[in-house]
Amino acid sequence: MxxxxxxxxxxxxxxxxxxxxxxxxxxxxxxxxxxxxxTHLIVYLLKKSNLDLIKNSLSLSLIVSGISLSVGVFFGTILWGVQLRFKKLFKLSLLIPLIIPPYIYSICFERMFYKESLLGGLLSILGLGEQTIQSILHGMTGSAIVLCGIFIPITSLIVSTLFSRISSSMIDAARTCSSDFRIMLRIVLPFSKHGLISIFFVIFLLTLAQLEIPNFFSLNVIPFEVLTQFAAFHNYSLSMMASLPLFLLSLIIFMMEVILIKKSDLLANKVKLGKMDLFHSSRTLFALSLFIFIFILIYLPIGNLFSRNLSLTFMVQLISESTTEIWNxxxxxxxxxxxxxxxxxxxxxxxxxxxxxxxxxxxxxxxxxxxxxxxxxxxxxxxxxxxxxxxxxxxxxxxxxxxxxxxxxxxxxxxxxxxxxxxxxxxxxxxxxxxxxxxxxxxxxxxxxxxxxxxxxxxxxxxxxxxxxxxxxxxxxxxxxxxxxxIKIFTMAANSPEHVVSGLAVLLILLILIPAVSVLVIQEMRRKYAHH
Amino acid sequence: MKIMKWILMAVLMVSSCSRDKNVVVVYTSEDQQFSQPVLKDFEKETGIQVKALYDTEETKSTGILNRLIAEKNNPQADVFWSGDPMRSILLKRKGITASYTPKNAQNIPKLFKDKEGHYTGFSARVRALIYNKNLLSKDQLPKSILELTDPKWKNKVAIANPLFGTTSFHIAALFIVMGDEKAKDYLLKLKANGLHILKSNGDVRRKVASGQIPIGFTDSDDINVALLDHKSVGFIYPDENGIGTLVMPNTVSLIKGSPNNQNAKLLIDYLISKKVELKLAQMECAQIPLLAGVHGPKGVLSIQSIQSMKIDYEAAAIKLTEILGFLKQWIED
Structure with a gap:
């Protein structure tokens, strides 16, 4: 001890x-x-504008964590248990929203609906003009969609890792006498309840602390009041007090999590890992749903970055100008x-x-x-x-x-x-x-x-x-x-031409993806070599 | 053990940003793409290493301004290069800047420099209206910002959050030239007319350029960036025959107790020079030279050709602190 x-x-x-x-x-x-x-603390905290901020923050966090967990469990199941081609590519694609700064992701998402873009053009043909879309996305809707776009991929990856800890022999045994759907409900989800509750609360807290994305879609949340008191009024003490609701909410979340997890005393006995082949007959449908999600919330917005006149010469120049920042x-x-x-x-x-x-x-x-x-x-x-x-x-x-x-x-x-x-x-x-x-x-x-x-x-x-x-x-x-x-991308984003900001963001993505893809390719080659 | 050695080496590398002798530390809220080339030139010409901290209006100038305030008792910066005079005045009022008169200061108009030498202005931007050419023709454009309360502009105008950045300066200046009551009345009418309050000037530029909003308040450098990006936008300097257009110079200040005082003065002298003003005029920001006898390239306005708003910048800075509460309420209602 x-x-x-x-x-x-x-x-x-x-x-x-x-x-x-x-x-x-x-x-x-x-x-x-x-x-x-x-200033009287209680009077300040109970001001209508502050109560509205608390309401917005709570609603956004609930919506985002609820949707992210539900959809994440669905995609996590696909990534874990369904035999798919290009599974590694899907997993790699799901990492992209984590790599780019949320601010840049918001800009990409918004640009997706511009008339000149693929989706924007398609929607305008259907009678949904840019202004209509913008008014729909303004505030809670836009913030929730973009945050879900960021959190669903990571939730899916974590959920698939969580499920992979369940003994495959147990699943195999259960499959002899039950349907895959029942196995999910009776075995996989209960055995992973502990982890799933944790994921829900972590996303809830991550959303609660979010400033950039709600601010982008003009949704006022608690962190914005903290920023306003700090940056506009230079009132550090009030800024500190403005963050009190954040702490109280976090404390409540923490207590809830402790209680819920204590009740769910489930420990999985990991024995052996094996390849799962659940939902075999629906795998095309599942693959399609995963692809559509990745296409709409990852490829389309991120594709916007690549379509901004990024020539090879320009990218080489950008790399040479950003070597220090890349290294740092x-x-x-x-x-x-x-x-x-x-x-x-x-x-x-x-x-x-x-x-x-x-x-x-x-x-x-x-x-x-x-x-x-x-x-x-x-x-x-x-x-x-x-x-x-x-x-x-x-x-x-x-x-x-x-x-x-x-x-x-x-x-x-x-x-x-x-x-x-x-x-x-x-x-x-x-x-x-x-x-x-x-x-x-x-x-x-x-x-x-x-x-x-x-x-x-x-x-x-x-x-x-x-x-x-x-x-x-x-x-x-x-x-x-x-x-x-x-930081360079952020400080350059305000007044640089679009292709410079896009180029820097692309650089950041490639910085992660190139080594990741190389490792995957080498692994695959080694596997094939060993097999031969 | 090998891994531990590598980690230790990496930590040592991280911590090796020690203090060098021949350096100058500058904190700047001028956008990095415009300030960095100027600072690099200074490095080349003097051999003095510039360690810069950049910020942007997009971050609500949260970073460096608050950092300078927080570092007051143990300053790390030598020079503050601000994108507008308000931040320098705020720092002066908090006792963070020191007095220094650059060599060329006598050639800068009085309006753009501090009497006591706490800041000196150079290369200016102006507040202007950006509009989408596909949505508005020239004859539809307003001549004054006061016209924007007219019902024909309902839901068509955008402005950045007035609690931050140059928009806060603009609003404070309006309170000075119009008087409190008229300015408040104007803002209330503007809001009632469906004004879009966006998060930054860059956002105003993007929304107008994409055609989501026909017209908006922003800065001249934002407009120029949109023009160079081949966006279908135009601009007007409003109130040429009325209250005038707000001119916002860059300002440079010496930090009180700065660790590299001599180098700081060299950098300040360098910034208040014909060369730097010309460089900033030639860049995408197309800033207006303020030094007498310096003329920017074709297409960049001269300070004499602008009907500038005649205001005391210090009074505007004080006014801003008075009206912040009102502005916050105005946004929230």
Whole structure:
């Protein structure tokens, strides 16, 4: 148990360092300023405009998380259990919305309905002009569709990974006496309930913290009030207070999740993985539905980027002008993902240890750090780390400060992915190690880690993507002379010609897709070679 | 262990952005595609390394302005290059800028510089109306922004969120020239006439260029970008015979307690120069030179040819802080 407490102390120390201490420092300052002002907190929070913001934020989060989970379960089932050609291509395509900054995705989505584009032209023939479409998309509808376009793909991928942990021999046995649909309802979904609830709440929280997309479609949500108080009024204390509803809602969500997950005490016994072949007779229909989704919400909007006069010469020029930013983005995302995976693993190990008394605090830490508005986190980091002493100056003037923000903000993803997997590991694995006389560290390295390899890779990749695309906090804290590619895209987006912005976004996509496709091709070639 | 070594090396690389001696740190809200080439030229000519932080109106200038305020007690920046005078005045009022008179400052008209030397203006943009040529013909265009409250413009006009960026400056300037009551009345009528409040000037440009909205308020550099992108748009400088057009110079300020003070002054002198003004006039932003005797290329207006709005920028900055509450209410209602 001593080791547990030591590890917990290390986690708490890093939490304090990365963001908690800066935030506490800012909260004390803000409360002092707020008390000195003549604003009454309750009166301010209960203003009609603020209540409207809460209503909008809650409605949007419910709609997006509900739709994303439902559709994600459907597509996740297809990706996991249905034999499809080009499955890897589908999976790769589903990663694209995660790579491009949400702001650029919103622009692409909107352009999809311009008269000159394929869909826009088709709709105008059907009598749905640009203005009609725009008025439909304005506010909640547009925000919900675009957010679903971003979250459904990732939900589908996570759900398919979740389902793949269920023993295929169990499914095979069940198939001898039941229909595939019943198997889904009676076995697959109940066994994955824990993970599905987690996905729902994470998407709910992700949507709750969203600013860029609702702002793009002119939907006022809580983070916009935080931004307004901060950027227009320069009132940091009120900005802090404006984010209170976010914390309260997150706390409620956290409590609900704890209660629901405690009730669903389902642990899957992963035995062997095999190729599933569910819904064989409907697979064409399923493949078509997945293709239509990918085509409309990914290929069509993203295709807009590629259709903007992007010649090879221009792209080469763009690459040579952005080499520094590309390099900065890649190695920062690599470091971020590495530390996030290690950090997430440490948290997951503590969280899943039944004997550890503070295990529920791990999740609370993660949710708290995740829901914290980017702007406030940025401000807190500046006020805390920009001090006249060599150590804090060292952190503040180097890009380590961005790493801190990544670790503070995104630890929920590796922590959740890894702890979900750890919970599903049969206890017999560790017990066998104990009987063989292996110590805790040996058991982790030689028994546990190899068994959760798949989730470690998923955690790394997901963290890499999140770090690579991060703008919200980075724009506030990046050191002078150090830019990442998404920041460059964002700062160039306002007044650059469309082909420059499109070119940069395409570059960001290719940066991920080229290595990913290469790995897939090499894997495929090796597989074929081994087969021969 | 090998992996750990690699990670350690990478961390060291990340943290190697240490302070160099011959540098100048500039925070700029001027769009990166226009400010970066100027700063690169400065680097080449002087050998002083420029470490820049860029921002854009699209981010509501959240980044650098608030960062400068937050860094007040331990400044990291040497120079603030602002896309409009409001931010510089705000920083001056918060005691973040220092006084410095650039070498060429005497050739800049008084209206565009601070009496105490906290900011100096150069290369300006103007507020204008952008319209879609496919939706409006020249004879349909308004001569004054005041006409836009007329029912014939119902649901046809767009403006960016007036709490942020140059739109906030424009509205504050209107309060100064029209007086509080008339300005409030004008805004209320505009809103009642179905005004579209969009998130940024860039958004106004995009929506007008795509034909979703016929006309909108935006900045001259936004318009020029749309023109160069071969969009079917035109523009007018409204109120040439009335209250005038709002001219918004770039401004440059020295940060109080800046770590590289001498280099900062060199950069400020460089920015207030004929060369930089010409460069900014030749770029897509087509900014208007302010230095006496500097003429931009064909197609770029001269400051003398514009009937500029005669306002005290500092008074407009103070006015903005007074009307922010009203503007927020105006948007929300």
């Amino acid at each position: 001593k080791r547990h407490f030591a590890l917990f102390a290390v986690i708490v120390f890093f939490f304090l360092l990365f963001g908690l201490l800066p935030i506490i420092f800012l909260v004390i300052r803000s409360v002092q300023e707020f008390l000195a002002s003549d 983005s890649l190695y920062l995302a690599f470091l971020g993902a590495t530390f996030l995976t290690l950090f997430g693993l440490a948290m997951a190990l503590l969280k899943t240890d039944r004997r550890f008394p503070f295990k529920s605090s791990i999740d609370f830490f993660s949710i708290f750090s995740f829901i914290f508005p980017n702007i406030i986190l940025g401000l807190a980091l500046i006020l805390f780390w920009n001090q006249e002493n060599p150590l804090s100056s060292f952190f503040y003037t180097s890009s380590l400060i961005i790493l801190f923000a990544y670790l503070f903000h995104f630890n929920i993803f590796p922590q959740r992915i890894l702890s979900d997997h750890l919970k599903q590991l049969p206890r017999s694995i560790e017990e066998a190690g104990m009987l063989a006389g292996a110590g805790k560290i040996k058991r982790i390295i030689f028994l546990i880690l190899p068994n959760i390899k798949e989730s470690i890779i998923t955690s790394f990749l997901l963290s890499f993507l999140f770090c690579l695309g991060e703008i919200g906090t980075t724009i506030f804290i990046y050191p002078p002379g150090f830019q990442t590619l998404p």
